[in-house]
Amino acid sequence: MTIKQIKIGEYLFAKNDEIAEENREILKRKNILSMNFMGAPGCGKTSIIEKLISEFLVENISCGVIEGDIAGTFDSEKLEHLGIPVVQINTGGACHLEALMVKKGIENLPLERLDIVIVENVGNLVCPAEFKLGVDCNITVASITEGEEKPVKYPLMYSISELVLLNKIDLSEAVQFNLQKFIQYLKQVNSDAELILVSGKTGENINELKKHLLRKKRCQRKDSE
């Protein structure tokens, strides 16, 4: 008897990577800058996205959002007042978005009139980092209420992110958070990541985040010329 062994895990990741590349191509053709916000539930992803979009809108930069959640439309509803197109993806139990889900999201956005596509991944510090989506920029949101050791406890997510946002800095006085330790731990897993301290509540430094992304958008435009 011959045994045929199929490694489902490897196959699934390879298939996911293929679709992620298709997403990348679609977005690149439309000259759209795309990003994937990841982080624990409650770290402040939606709050930051809301503030960031408001900043983009002031500059007439149009955004579309793909909201990933296990269930419900809470976050999409929070963004509704901004008057931007939002697609809610419910994973029905999966703790992360996969490239195919993002593809469905992209297909339901008016790409012709968008400059930026923002993906909010399912709140989770592990699985979202394992699935490529085909976006330009991975962003990990950490918050000071989570503790400073998270980069070394969840290294994959931090290691694949070019940008780390440390959120809830408006609570600095109330929370014991060792920023130097956080920076040291982050450097251990990703010495290239840029760190921006922000508040999704007060909007502090969200303009720095916007500037970083606009710089990236300008580079993207130059690359395609």
Ligand SMILES: Nc1nc2c(ncn2[C@@H]2O[C@H](COP(=O)(O)OP(=O)(O)O)[C@@H](O)[C@H]2O)c(=O)[nH]1
């Ligand atoms: N104090 C404070 N609260 C925040 C901040 N960002 C988010 N929150 C609160 O944290 C909770 C979770 O925020 P949300 O944006 O929904 O987090 P998400 O689950 O990562 O999308 C909400 O009650 C927010 O109002 C912040 O910078 N400072």
Ligand SMILES: [Mg+2]
């Ligand atoms: Mg959210």
